[in-house]
Amino acid sequence: MKNILKSLSIILPMASMLVMTQCKPMPNSGSSGTEKTFIIASQTVDCTGVAPMKCLQVKEKESDSWGNFYSNIEGFTYEPGFEYVLKVKTEKLTNVPADASSIKYTLVQQVSKTKK
16 A cells, blocks of 8 residues: 555656646637727827827728727827728736726737728
């Protein structure tokens, strides 16, 4: 019995290490975020967030209505007069100030830029 317990005390930790090293994270798990397609209008509009500002007009599908976009897209530089189609990664943020967005937007790919 002592020999069995001694063998198990050596084998079990090794087996658990082997199992743990074979585990792979699932796609889109944790804070990796999700990817969306945004259509950005060729002109900004006046809007009010914390203060009066200019907002991008954004929609996710051609058939959607334009909506004000109060945040920014990291890595994207808007140029008036062009309509954009972008692939954007969205990530939920924690512990953000009350006047800040709880979602971080990051440019993944500029699909198109069309003069309007």
